[in-house]
Amino acid sequence: xxxxxxxQAIPAPERRGELLATAAEVFxxxxxxxxxxxxxxxxAGMLAGSLYYHFDSKxxxxxxxxxxxxxxxxxxxxxxxGAGLGPRETIEALVTESFREIDxxxxxxxxxxxxARHLAAQPRFQYLVESQERFEKAWLGTLERGVADRTFRAxxxxxxxxxxxxxxxxxxxxxxxxxxxxxxxxIARQYLSMVLDGIALRR
Amino acid sequence: xxxxxxxQAIPAPERRGELLATAAEVFxxxxxxxxxxxxxxxxAGMLAGSLYYHFDSKxxxxxxxxxxxxxxxxxxxxxxxGAGLGPRETIEALVTESFREIDxxxxxxxxxxxxARHLAAQPRFQYLVESQERFEKAWLGTLERGVADRTFRAxxxxxxxxxxxxxxxxxxxxxxxxxxxxxxxxIARQYLSMVLDGIALRR
Amino acid sequence: xxxxxxxQAIPAPERRGELLATAAEVFxxxxxxxxxxxxxxxxAGMLAGSLYYHFDSKxxxxxxxxxxxxxxxxxxxxxxxGAGLGPRETIEALVTESFREIDxxxxxxxxxxxxARHLAAQPRFQYLVESQERFEKAWLGTLERGVADRTFRAxxxxxxxxxxxxxxxxxxxxxxxxxxxxxxxxIARQYLSMVLDGIALRR
Amino acid sequence: xxxxxxxQAIPAPERRGELLATAAEVFxxxxxxxxxxxxxxxxAGMLAGSLYYHFDSKxxxxxxxxxxxxxxxxxxxxxxxGAGLGPRETIEALVTESFREIDxxxxxxxxxxxxARHLAAQPRFQYLVESQERFEKAWLGTLERGVADRTFRAxxxxxxxxxxxxxxxxxxxxxxxxxxxxxxxxIARQYLSMVLDGIALRR
DNA sequence: AATGAATGAGCATTCATTCAT
DNA sequence: CATGAATGAATGCTCATTCAT
Numbered sequence: 001x002x003x004x005x006x007x008q009a010i011p012a013p014e015r016r017g018e019l020l021a022t023a024a025e026v027f028x029x030x031x032x033x034x035x036x037x038x039x040x041x042x043x044a045g046m047l048a049g050s051l052y053y054h055f056d057s058k059x060x061x062x063x064x065x066x067x068x069x070x071x072x073x074x075x076x077x078x079x080x081x082g083a084g085l086g087p088r089e090t091i092e093a094l095v096t097e098s099f100r101e102i103d104x105x106x107x108x109x110x111x112x113x114x115x116a117r118h119l120a121a122q123p124r125f126q127y128l129v130e131s132q133e134r135f136e137k138a139w140l141g142t143l144e145r146g147v148a149d150r151t152f153r154a155x156x157x158x159x160x161x162x163x164x165x166x167x168x169x170x171x172x173x174x175x176x177x178x179x180x181x182x183x184x185x186x187i188a189r190q191y192l193s194m195v196l197d198g199i200a201l202r203r
Numbered sequence: 204x205x206x207x208x209x210x211q212a213i214p215a216p217e218r219r220g221e222l223l224a225t226a227a228e229v230f231x232x233x234x235x236x237x238x239x240x241x242x243x244x245x246x247a248g249m250l251a252g253s254l255y256y257h258f259d260s261k262x263x264x265x266x267x268x269x270x271x272x273x274x275x276x277x278x279x280x281x282x283x284x285g286a287g288l289g290p291r292e293t294i295e296a297l298v299t300e301s302f303r304e305i306d307x308x309x310x311x312x313x314x315x316x317x318x319a320r321h322l323a324a325q326p327r328f329q330y331l332v333e334s335q336e337r338f339e340k341a342w343l344g345t346l347e348r349g350v351a352d353r354t355f356r357a358x359x360x361x362x363x364x365x366x367x368x369x370x371x372x373x374x375x376x377x378x379x380x381x382x383x384x385x386x387x388x389x390i391a392r393q394y395l396s397m398v399l400d401g402i403a404l405r406r
Numbered sequence: 407x408x409x410x411x412x413x414q415a416i417p418a419p420e421r422r423g424e425l426l427a428t429a430a431e432v433f434x435x436x437x438x439x440x441x442x443x444x445x446x447x448x449x450a451g452m453l454a455g456s457l458y459y460h461f462d463s464k465x466x467x468x469x470x471x472x473x474x475x476x477x478x479x480x481x482x483x484x485x486x487x488g489a490g491l492g493p494r495e496t497i498e499a500l501v502t503e504s505f506r507e508i509d510x511x512x513x514x515x516x517x518x519x520x521x522a523r524h525l526a527a528q529p530r531f532q533y534l535v536e537s538q539e540r541f542e543k544a545w546l547g548t549l550e551r552g553v554a555d556r557t558f559r560a561x562x563x564x565x566x567x568x569x570x571x572x573x574x575x576x577x578x579x580x581x582x583x584x585x586x587x588x589x590x591x592x593i594a595r596q597y598l599s600m601v602l603d604g605i606a607l608r609r
Numbered sequence: 610x611x612x613x614x615x616x617q618a619i620p621a622p623e624r625r626g627e628l629l630a631t632a633a634e635v636f637x638x639x640x641x642x643x644x645x646x647x648x649x650x651x652x653a654g655m656l657a658g659s660l661y662y663h664f665d666s667k668x669x670x671x672x673x674x675x676x677x678x679x680x681x682x683x684x685x686x687x688x689x690x691g692a693g694l695g696p697r698e699t700i701e702a703l704v705t706e707s708f709r710e711i712d713x714x715x716x717x718x719x720x721x722x723x724x725a726r727h728l729a730a731q732p733r734f735q736y737l738v739e740s741q742e743r744f745e746k747a748w749l750g751t752l753e754r755g756v757a758d759r760t761f762r763a764x765x766x767x768x769x770x771x772x773x774x775x776x777x778x779x780x781x782x783x784x785x786x787x788x789x790x791x792x793x794x795x796i797a798r799q800y801l802s803m804v805l806d807g808i809a810l811r812r
Numbered sequence: 813a814a815t816g817a818a819t820g821a822g823c824a825t826t827c828a829t830t831c832a833t
Numbered sequence: 834c835a836t837g838a839a840t841g842a843a844t845g846c847t848c849a850t851t852c853a854t
Contacts, residue, residue: 015813030321033237037849049851050814058849088403114317117377118233143402153404160385160393161402163378164371171370174320182360190363198401199346199364200291201356218838240824252826253839261824421834436727439643443828455830456835464828494809520723523783524639549808559810566791566799567808573780574773580726581772588769596769604807605770606697607762624817646845659818661846 019044019054020068023061024107032062032115062111063124069108070131073101081138087146088196094139095169095192099184102173109173139166165195222247222257223271226264227310235265235318265314266327272311273334276304284341290349291399297342298372298395302387305376312376342369368398425450425460430471430513438468438521468517469530475514476537479507487544493552494602500545501575501598505590508579515579545572571601628653628663629677632670633716641671641724671720672733678717679740682710690747696755697805703748704778704801708793711782718782748775774804 023040030039037058038048055061080093102109116132119125140162146152152161169191176187225247229238240261244251258264283296305312319335322328343365349355355364372394379390429446436445443464444454461467486499508515522538525531546568552558558567575597582593631653635644646667647657664670689702711718725741728734749771755761761770778800785796 031234031236033234034321036847046813047815048849049816052850052852053813118237150404152402156393156397156402157385160390161397163375164394164397165402167374167377168367168371171374172366174370175366182363187363190359191367194359194364194367194398194401196401196403198397198399199355199359199368200399201353202405239822241822249838250840251824252841255825255827256838437640437642439640440727442826452834453836454828455837458829458831459834524643556810558808562799562803562808563791566796567803569781569784570777570800570803571808573783574777577776577780578772580776588766593769596765597773600765600770600773600807601803602807602809604803604805605761605765605774606805607759608811645843647843655817656819657844658820658846658848661848662817667845 016054019051020061020065021107024065024105024111027062027065028107028110032111059124062115062119065108066112066116066119066125067127069101069105069112070127072105074131074134076101077135077138087142087149087151090142091146091165091196092188092192094142095165095195096185096188098169099172099188099191102170102176103178103184106173106176106178109170113170113173135166136162168195219257222254223264223268224310227268227308227314230265230268231310231313235314262327265318265322268311269315269319269322269328270330272304272308272315273330275308276300277334277337279304280338280341290345290352290354293345294349294368294399295391295395297345298368298398299388299391301372302375302391302394305373305379306381306387309376309379309381312373316373316376338369339365371398422460425457426467426471426474427513429467430511430517433468433471434513434516438517465530468521468525471514472518472522472525472531473533475507475511475518476533478511479503480537480540482507483541483544493548493555493557496548497552497571497602498594498598500548501571501601502591502594504575505578505594505597508576508582509584509590512579512582512584515576519576519579541572542568574601625663628660629670629674630716633674633714633720636671636674637716637719641720668733671724671728674717675721675725675728675734676736678710678714678721679736681714682706683740683743685710686744686747696751696758696760699751700755700774700805701797701801703751704774704804705794705797707778708781708797708800711779711785712787712793715782715785715787718779722779722782744775745771777804 019040022044023035026035026040026043035058036048037051040058040061041048041051044051051061055064076097077094080090080097083093085093112128116128120128120132140158143152143158143162143165147154147158172187172191182190222243226243229243229246233242238261239251240254241251243261243264244254247254254264258267279300280297283293283300286296288296315331319331323331323335343361346355346361346365346368350357350361375390375394385393425446428450429441432441432446432449441464442454443457446464446467447454447457450457457467461470482503483500486496486503489499491499518534522534526534526538546564549558549564549568549571553560553564578593578597588596628649632649635649635652639648644667645657646660649667649670650657650660653660660670664673685706686703689699689706692702694702721737725737729737729741749767752761752767752770752774756763756767781796781800791799
């Protein structure tokens with residue numbers, strides 16, 4: 001947790017961040033719907049009603065958690081996509097960036113995995129749909145470039161391949177624990193090795 | 204599926220099955236907790252209270268859906284595991300069987316993915332834990348055999364590899380729609396090709 | 407339970423009686439409100455809905471149980487009250503008759519004790535109020551006669567005495583089990599001895 | 610009683626007490642099962658859900674009402690039983706204490722009378738059984754001492770006598786209204802006179 | 813900033829009752 | 834006579850949210 005908040009006057013935006021981190025952890029552990037505002041408040045050491053001084057609603061906490069996460073994710077992705085790398089290097093960089101993101105925002109990623117689909121139906125979470133579309137465009141485009149320049153195999157259904165790679169990376173958030181045996185970079189390397197070269201021994 | 208039953212003298216135990224299929228569909232679409240008994244009843248064309256003539260509780264519907272699914276899954280898996288196949292053929296058969304299961308029980312698989320973790324804490328759903336342990340033993344054992352006999356690569360963390368393969372297969376339930384472009388067997392073949400040989404073109 | 411019902415044709419009024427006895431037993435054991443129609447049906451070996459062939463409603467079962475009991479009770483009481491006995495002999499006869507009634511209709515008496523007060527508010531059970539009024543008149547009148555002719559003590563509040571005697575007798579239904587150690591007449595004798603002469607040893 | 614609280618800074622734990630008194634009154638009047646949480650809330654001038662801010666459940670209200678009552682009852686009883694009185698004086702003191710308790714906790718006593726038997730089956734209300742056993746031991750023991758020292762008659766079945774005295778006292782709660790014509794002590798005196806010496810005039 | 817108390821809508825579940833067969 | 838299936842109103846309870854202090 002960040003520094004001690006200053007005695008007074010200043011709005012203490014850090015408090016927001018702390019509370020959101022707490023909320024994200026609980027949402028990830030119990031699921032958004034199953035999480036009561038009271039449990040978040042308990043975890044934050046306050047009463048349920050007090051959260052409403054900081055946030056409009058339970059939903060707006062979720063909103064802020066997800067949009068903050070997606071903001072940072074796209075910062076990283078955009079840097080990769082704008083770097084002019086080849087298809088294979090782009091995939092490698094995106095996967096590595098993804099595992100770093102899982103490391104930094106594990107709770108947010110887990111929430112995203114569980115809740116994105118049904119949240120996407122609400123206007124408020126329209127940006128989830130947009131993000132997903134950009135996401136698909138970036139990955140699918142890279143795979144297509146790779147097939148075209150013979151980096152990737154041409155005999156696979158490309159949408160199936162896209163889903164394979166995408167899922168393969170992100171589900172890791174469901175078991176990944178920051179500070180565990182493997183660093184995000186190490187996990188990325190192993191995953192890339194499996195995705196690119198397969199698990200069968202080459203002869 | 205909520206097709207109206209024919210105006211004949213249908214035996215009745217089928218009614219249970221119909222209702223469970225309806226419930227599974229709704230659970231899969233909205234999540235177990237977010238699904239109200241009323242919505243299930245709506246989908247079944249009856250009133251909420253009427254469901255309780257057939258089932259003890261919302262939870263017992265979930266229970267019956269999951270245990271039925273796992274029962275059939277293990278029937279298939281046990282046949283594969285008892286067939287005396289080599290590691291690669293075993294993995295191929297398990298993956299194919301899994302996609303067939305996704306095809307037959309898409310809703311149940313989706314529910315399992317979303318809810319298994321927190322349900323496992325309840326005594327009533329202890330069998331989820333047991334199933335998961337058997338599952339892990341079967342897959343991990345096969346991978347280890349494969350590493351030993353040089354079917355699979357020895358340079359990968361084996362637990363990471365297990366998770367990779369496992370997740371890779373089952374998340375497919377989140378996008379798979381029965382009756383779509385690809386048959387389960389076709390999807391299995393493509394997934395196996397990616398998992399075993401990778402997506403990179405071999406030189 | 408009575409004789410085997412005849413093969414057909416005749417409406418079998420005995421069946422009603424059997425069912426009412428079953429219902430009374432369950433009402434007495436669990437309380438009227440807490441008793442579900444299903445439990446009565448279970449105890450009678452049929453399904454809940456089937457009871458409605460015999461009775462209009464759960465309430466009408468209760469009604470029939472109570473009115474039958476009160477009918478028999480008043481038959482006995484009226485015989486006593488019309489016999490021209492002295493106050494002490496009247497009290498003795500009423501108490502003895504009451505214990506006989508408890509012996510014959512234990513369930514009904516227990517139900518009466520628990521439910522009469524709040525049932526009395528409903529028009530349908532108006533007869534409970536009337537019965538209670540006749541009851542009070544009979545007992546109070548007898549006690550007053552006894553005070554007047556110096557059979558009973560004059561130094562006691564007569565309404566208090568009435569309640570004392572009345573409650574004393576009827577609560578016995580809450581612990582009395584037919585076929586137990588004491589016959590109704592034996593219990594009546596002991597109660598009368600206590601009520602009339604007290605439990606203290608006379609010097 | 611639902612008197613509006615004064616517009617001051619009242620400590621708040623009193624609120625619990627007020628609500629419990631209200632609930633007890635309703636339970637006593639309608640029976641525990643027949644009482645809806647909504648009716649209690651109505652009587653307290655709030656909505657049903659609001660009660661759950663103060664209490665865990667309807668059952669825990671009942672629990673608190675009964676255990677509070679029994680706690681105070683045993684405080685009084687223990688003082689009497691520890692005072693080293695003779696059998697007759699002990700009975701007199703217990704009866705007087707009981708009527709005082711009825712005066713103070715009329716609703717709780719009435720609830721106890723109606724519900725204790727079936728509540729006793731639940732583990733949560735085990736203390737009702739224990740209390741009843743201590744109760745029986747105290748009364749039965751006192752009666753036995755009295756028979757031994759020739760204070761009480763030897764020609765009566767002692768268990769029957771116990772039930773007689775016990776019921777005789779406690780049913781009074783069903784008609785007693787605090788603030789009525791007779792003080793608890795006056796009623797106790799009359800009851801004792803009847804129980805000990807009988808209602809028949811001595812010659 | 814936070815508390816304590818309350819709101820009100822909604823939920824899973826129960827149950828007396830109905831009715832076609 | 835009895836069953837199987839359904840109804841619909843009510844019940845205990847939960848929970849996001851509000852607001853005066």
